[in-house]
Amino acid sequence: MDIEWAEDLGTFNSRTARVWAAGEPRSSFLKQPTSELWSIEAARGEAGFYRLVASLPDHPPVVPRAIEIGDGAEPFLVLEDLSATHRAPLSRDDTLAGEGVPSEADQLAVVDTLARLKAFWWDHPLQGSLLPAYWSAESEGFLPYAKRRRASWMKVRNDLPSKANETYEHLLDGLPTYWERWLGPRVADGRGLTLLHGDAYFSNFLVPRTTGHAYLIDWQSCCVDVGAGDLVNLMATFWTREQRRGRERELLREFHRRLVGYGVAGYAFDDLLLDYRFGLVYWALMPVQDAHDxxxxxxxxxxxxxxxxxxxxxxxxxxLI
Incomplete structure (x- = not known):
């Protein structure tokens, strides 16, 4: 793309800018990795995901359209600029300040987009081929994951509250049993797995300013997994007890209603609640990794x-028992 002018958007984990190309009346959104190796690898994965979505004409239109995709040694994305019609329901700063509850309309728009995406990818034949499975041996596997999480906890445990360390010690000790009894059979069954965004904070959605559907952005961590993990990411990572009270279960029920409405059968609400607990076991360890990193x-x-x-x-x- 021949860029005539660019406005740096100042994001912290990639280089992003609103750009105006010569001869084009509208701006586009340019995303490039930083010089860090992890950022380059993440950008390659994201470029691959956008290329995959572009090849699927029936994919729900809740991922921004890619105008240009560059992968290989210098991955980048040029995406449609949706800022005239859409906005983030919540900023990252608001989330960190504890003001993490968007309006009810924005919550429902976000849940609807998640339901549409997960219904489309539910038991999709591309799973395990073009879309990697998180717990596969080729990816990482559960036992190496558990070992890495324990090593991270051991390095930062002195910085954590004592009550948290009691929970983490019990959690880490119980991970082999959890895998053997619960998550392992759930994954091995191969049914009811779907697309996991992996970073589904409210700030990674774009909701309509007036009417329309929400979009989900920043596809650097997607994989095949138990899909309810994105709902944990959405609600439990920064919502306090008080903020979750009443909303959490209501949104889970709304998500399930829409998931079924978009064509998913044989998946009861109680199945979703169990999968949500699986997501909590995974996400509970994430702040430990954040501190370690x-x-x-x-x-x-x-x-x-x-x-x-x-x-x-x-x-x-x-x-865990």
């Missing part, structure tokens, strides 16, 4: 507090 305490501590509260309220410890 150098994230600011102001980021990982409120996230840890919210997730462990949800872990406790949903009786997730029962899955």
């Amino acid at each position: 150098g994230a600011a305490r102001s980021y990982w501590l409120p996230k840890l507090t919210c997730l462990l509260d949800a872990f406790d309220e949903w009786d997730c410890a029962d899955l």
Whole structure:
């Protein structure tokens, strides 16, 4: 693309800009990785996902349209600029400040987009070929994952609240049993797996300013997995007990109603609730990894507090015995 002018958008984990190309009346959105190896690898994965979506004419139109895709040594994306018609329901700063509850209309738009995406990818034949499975041996597998999470916890445990360490010790000790009894059979069954975005915070959605559907952006971490993990990411990572009260189960029921409406059969609401607990077991350990990887305490501590509260309220410890 021959760029005539660019406005840097100042994101922290990639280089993004609104760009105006010569001869084009509208702006586009340019996304490039930083110089970090992880950012380049993530950009390659995201470019591959957009190329895959572009090849599927029946894919729901809730992923921004890619105008140009560059992968290989220098991956990049040029996406349609939706800022005239859409906005983020919540900023990252608002999320970290504890103001993480968008309007009810925005919540429903986000849940609808998740239901449409997951219904489309539900038991899709491309799973395991063009779309990687998170728990496959080729990816990482569960036992290496559990070992890595324990090693991260051992390095940062002195920085964590003592009550949190009690939970984490029990959680990490119980992971082999959890895999053997619960998650392993769920994944091995191969049914009811779907697309997992992996970073489905409200700030990664674009909701309509007036009418229309929401879009989900930042596809750097997608894979095949138990889809309810995105709902945990959406609600439990930064919602306090008070913010979750009443909303959480209501949105889960609304998601399930729409998922069934978009064609998913044989998946009861109780199945979703169990999958949500699986997502909580996974996400409860994420703040530990964040702390290990150098994230600011102001980021990982409120996230840890919210997730462990949800872990406790949903009786997730029962899955570890």
